[in-house]
Amino acid sequence: MISETLKKPLACWRGKERYNGTTVECLTIIFESGGCSWARCRMCSYRFEKFPDRSCEGLARHLHAQLSWVRSQFSLDEVAMIKVFTSGSFFDPAEVPPAFLAEAAAAFRGKIVITETRPEYINRETLERFVAEIDNGTHATPLYCAIGLETSSDPIREKCINKGFSFADFTAAAHTAHAAGAGVKAYLLFKPLFLTEAEAVADMRSSFADLTGRVEMVSMNPCTVQKRTELELYWRQGAYRPPYLWSVLSLLKDAPMEVTCDPLGGGQKRGPHNCGTCDYEIVRGIRDYSLTADRDLIGALLDTECACKAEWEYVLAREQPYCMPLTR
């Protein structure tokens, strides 16, 4: 018997996710793929994660070995949802060869699959085929395309993030995904470069409003300072501060839809943070909220007192684009 090559993906873990008003078991997989074809966003270090052999055969073999590793380590029967990331776009054929899409679809049949992609790779035929292959009748919407829209503002997406697509591109892709029988999850980036705390909060509020009725899921990522990024350069010069956790709470409390949020690096200087004293409880509460959608919990956390709350209120009221950040 020929032994199969197994390769551990960049990351793979079991967890819980909120879905349709309940909590489901989820397996998250981050495959090493050919890497993001865009690779230009100012805050992103994921773009450095790529397999050097970008030939179709080489990539398909490498992805196959990672899927085999996942199947050897986890029982897919035990999870209802699979989240698939590639440090880029799962539906980019230069990154993930179409042959591997078919293999992954067969492995994930009967699951709710959420997979990330830029809008330009949302192609009706590809999605219809993928949906048909994973759909065994268990779930009304077996596939969700997660798109890093980041903000509904075109100037902010272009100038502060350098994302390379417009809100119109996003809405057209969402329309195509829906027509192919898939749902859409939008990722928003809270506080990209060059915005004051108040501007960033206002940007998220208008993004929530603009997404209402257009997508099935919204997830807000408070910005973290990743290594080897343009954002890190500014941060090292003292020209950027990650958002306050107080701002995250206030956004979640008033959002017009259910918004999930996993504050990566929460409480650390590179991640969303307050003063260091109140951070732990708030980060834990935000994670709990993402599973329960319990707004009373968010309201209660927002009502807690800490000396840094007055500082946050001052920053919101006084920080100006030409003299920021006021705090670290």
Ligand code: SF4
């Ligand atoms: S944020 Fe997404 S689209 Fe932008 S460079 Fe990173 S992986 Fe590519």
Ligand SMILES: [Zn+2]
């Ligand atoms: Zn505090």
